[in-house]
Amino acid sequence: MAEIRLEKLTKEFKETLAVDHIDLVVEEGQFFSLLGPSGCGKTTTLRMIGGFEDPSSGAIYLGGDDVTDLPAYKRNVNTVFQSYALFPHLDVYNNVAYGLKRKKVDQADIKKRVEDMLVLVDLEGYGPRRINQMSGGQQQRVALARALVNRPAVLLLDEPLGALDLKLRNQMQLELKRIQREVGITFIYVTHDQEEAMRMSDRIAVMNAGRFEQVGAAQDVYKLPATAFVAGFLGASNLLDGEVEGADGSSAKVALAAGSTIALPAARLPNERGSVRIGVRPEKIFIEAAGSSGGGTENRGDNAIEAMVDISIYTGVSTSYECSTTDGSKVVVYVQNMGASADALAPGSKVRLSWHPEHTFAVEKNSSTEGGDNEMSDRGGTT
Amino acid sequence: MATQVETKPTAPPAPGPHKERRKKRAWILPTYTGVIIAYLFIPILVMIMFGFNEPAGRYNFQWEGFTTKWYNPDRLLEFEDLNEAVKNSLLIGVISTFVSTVFGSLIALALTRHRFRGRAGLNLGLFLPMASPEVVLGVALLALFVSLNVNTGFVTIVISHVMFCISYVVVTVKARTSGFDRSLEDAAKDLGADPWTTFWTVTFPLIFPGILAASLLAFALSVDDYVITSFNAGGTVTIPLWVYGASRIGVPPQVNVMGTLLFGIGVIYVLVSIFRGRRQGAVPSPPVKAG
Numbered sequence: 001m002a003e004i005r006l007e008k009l010t011k012e013f014k015e016t017l018a019v020d021h022i023d024l025v026v027e028e029g030q031f032f033s034l035l036g037p038s039g040c041g042k043t044t045t046l047r048m049i050g051g052f053e054d055p056s057s058g059a060i061y062l063g064g065d066d067v068t069d070l071p072a073y074k075r076n077v078n079t080v081f082q083s084y085a086l087f088p089h090l091d092v093y094n095n096v097a098y099g100l101k102r103k104k105v106d107q108a109d110i111k112k113r114v115e116d117m118l119v120l121v122d123l124e125g126y127g128p129r130r131i132n133q134m135s136g137g138q139q140q141r142v143a144l145a146r147a148l149v150n151r152p153a154v155l156l157l158d159e160p161l162g163a164l165d166l167k168l169r170n171q172m173q174l175e176l177k178r179i180q181r182e183v184g185i186t187f188i189y190v191t192h193d194q195e196e197a198m199r200m201s202d203r204i205a206v207m208n209a210g211r212f213e214q215v216g217a218a219q220d221v222y223k224l225p226a227t228a229f230v231a232g233f234l235g236a237s238n239l240l241d242g243e244v245e246g247a248d249g250s251s252a253k254v255a256l257a258a259g260s261t262i263a264l265p266a267a268r269l270p271n272e273r274g275s276v277r278i279g280v281r282p283e284k285i286f287i288e289a290a291g292s293s294g295g296g297t298e299n300r301g302d303n304a305i306e307a308m309v310d311i312s313i314y315t316g317v318s319t320s321y322e323c324s325t326t327d328g329s330k331v332v333v334y335v336q337n338m339g340a341s342a343d344a345l346a347p348g349s350k351v352r353l354s355w356h357p358e359h360t361f362a363v364e365k366n367s368s369t370e371g372g373d374n375e376m377s378d379r380g381g382t383t
Numbered sequence: 384m385a386t387q388v389e390t391k392p393t394a395p396p397a398p399g400p401h402k403e404r405r406k407k408r409a410w411i412l413p414t415y416t417g418v419i420i421a422y423l424f425i426p427i428l429v430m431i432m433f434g435f436n437e438p439a440g441r442y443n444f445q446w447e448g449f450t451t452k453w454y455n456p457d458r459l460l461e462f463e464d465l466n467e468a469v470k471n472s473l474l475i476g477v478i479s480t481f482v483s484t485v486f487g488s489l490i491a492l493a494l495t496r497h498r499f500r501g502r503a504g505l506n507l508g509l510f511l512p513m514a515s516p517e518v519v520l521g522v523a524l525l526a527l528f529v530s531l532n533v534n535t536g537f538v539t540i541v542i543s544h545v546m547f548c549i550s551y552v553v554v555t556v557k558a559r560t561s562g563f564d565r566s567l568e569d570a571a572k573d574l575g576a577d578p579w580t581t582f583w584t585v586t587f588p589l590i591f592p593g594i595l596a597a598s599l600l601a602f603a604l605s606v607d608d609y610v611i612t613s614f615n616a617g618g619t620v621t622i623p624l625w626v627y628g629a630s631r632i633g634v635p636p637q638v639n640v641m642g643t644l645l646f647g648i649g650v651i652y653v654l655v656s657i658f659r660g661r662r663q664g665a666v667p668s669p670p671v672k673a674g
């Protein structure tokens with residue numbers, strides 16, 4: 001049974017439509033991420049599920065029960081807050097025990113469960129410590145323990161790693177994933193960091209301006225973005241204008257404005273006729289000097305276009321090329337630096353770019369604006 | 384630090400005048416602090432000292448010899464009307480502290496977390512008793528009581544004390560509530576605490592140091608007040624009124640002893656509140672602004 005179901009959930013603040021009629025089903029035991037740029041409504045969605053914000057309209061179901069009008073303290077969900085919100089007047093033990101005490105669990109049980117939980121989050125023996133004697137990473141674990149000890153049906157996490165430095169963050173991502181597997185509780189994880197979401201989640205909902213652009217398995221969302229926004233927000237992507245020429249069984253042909261006709265699985269086309277935008281990830285493109293017939297042919301794809309190198313940037317493990325096609329579109333290509341072959345393509349060289357039809361995706365021509373462009377995607381603000 | 388510099392061979396050996404000057408300057412702050420402390424404490428020391436004096440005549444202004452006899456309950460409580468005044472002052476102090484602390488704390492909470500009609504007016508109104516001269520307040524209150532045909536006395540003193548104490552309570556408690564991180568209350572609710580439990584297990588313990596400090600201030604203001612009380616006391620006598628009356632014919636050492644005892648209670652109260660505050664620690668600011 002679905003652990004969480006949202007039906008046309010909407011939240012309007014005075015001026016802003018923060019969450020706009022979203023529908024969502026999250027299955028039991030999943031690690032589910034809400035991914036989107038700052039201000040897209042992730043926190044508001046989470047706060048409605050937690051019971052801290054009343055929806056303007058719509059309904060929330062937890063394990064089949066309508067909890068839309070249930071106050072926060074009666075919902076079987078717990079939250080790890082963005083700022084942790086640990087009680088500064090209580091020690092670590094009493095912070096973690098707080099929820100169990102409210103449920104009138106007996107003293108011996110509380111002690112056992114709190115201590116087990118501190119072991120789980122790697123804080124054994126820290127019980128008597130005061131909160132202000134704990135580092136950021138440790139506070140994060142206390143917040144996690146304080147929520148998990150109640151064995152909620154669903155755990156809500158609002159950018160829980162946002163305040164940590166990069167190294168600690170990577171470490172905690174693995175840790176969180178391990179803990180989630182161990183306890184088997186459904187996690188709803190809010191983040192604006194696409195790499196974090198991809199690394200940890202079973203499924204991802206990509207959110208933009210209060211709506212879901214796409215909901216799907218982490219891999220699918222990356223491989224087959226449904227909209228230009230998703231393609232741009234999850235890593236770098238190249239989008240090329242084209243016209244659908246028609247389908248031939250399971251394969252469809254699209255004539256690119258850049259001058260060639262390419263193929264892709266027909267099911268990926270958003271519309272059967274007319275204009276579309278064709279996408280391909282930079283690491284899926286094979287680049288070679290125009291007219292060359294040298295090695296690496298096994299990497300060549302059946303889809304190909306002519307282009308010219310504008311800039312090449314050597315970054316050690318890889319080289320990235322920025323090319324422009326005959327119609328002026330930009331295409332970015334990443335090449336792994338594996339041998340001596342990656343030296344010939346100076347700016348100005350004419351090149352042939354090719355990729356496989358199965359690495360090709362398509363989005364609507366006039367779908368919403370693109371998400372943050374490749375590496376420049378929004379990783380700064382946390383609001 | 385200086386020695387470290389000297390042991391480093393490459394560092395320029397300039398310990399002379401520089402070090403001297405720093406040494407000289409190092410005296411300024413402690414001396415200044417000492418002077419201020421003396422300035423604050425000498426009157427209190429004099430009060431305590433003259434509680435141990437054995438005055439020759441009626442006036443307890445000159446040191447004549449050491450005695451502890453005024454601390455003997457029989458001697459201490461020898462003036463019936465002084466005892467009455469002390470009893471009145473303590474009772475009025477406790478009642479007006481309790482009332483003003485409860486209401487003032489609630490007002491402070493309301494002002495920091497709710498937007499409501501009249502909020503700006505209340506904010507301003509609360510400053511008026513602090514800003515206006517006490518004499519004026521005293522006269523105005525008397526005029527009010529007279530025009531309402533209320534007999535002045537114990538009750539009117541309490542009413543007037545609550546009025547001016549409440550402003551100080553609000554200002555003091557507000558300092559604590561305005562920095563309060565509301566996500567802590569969300570966290571409590573999240574963990575299953577209803578609003579009542581949330582208040583008593585999270586909100587109250589965290590603003591308690593502010594409430595304690597406010598109540599101390601209110602009590603001190605109430606016990607201490609002469610001007611407003613004098614207008615609204617009717618036949619009721621408090622310590623300041625009695626002392627003022629007695630000062631014309633000579634203040635007995637018992638007054639010093641009573642003062643010393645009250646001061647002692649205050650010191651204990653302050654120490655307790657500092658100790659509690661320290662144990663509790665300042666509320667640490669959250670690592671990220673919740674959003």
Ligand SMILES: Nc1ncnc2c1ncn2[C@@H]1O[C@H](COP(=O)(O)OP(=O)(O)O)[C@@H](O)[C@H]1O
Pocket residue numbers: 013014016017018036037038039040041042043044045382383674
């Ligand atoms: N309490 C509030 N009052 C008014 N507007 C709000 C409030 N909370 C959030 N918003 C607005 O709703 C939108 C979504 O905010 P939020 O859910 O916090 O986004 P995210 O967590 O994705 O960064 C933003 O435009 C924000 O300004």
Ligand SMILES: [Mg+2]
Pocket residue numbers: 042043044382383674
């Ligand atoms: Mg947010």
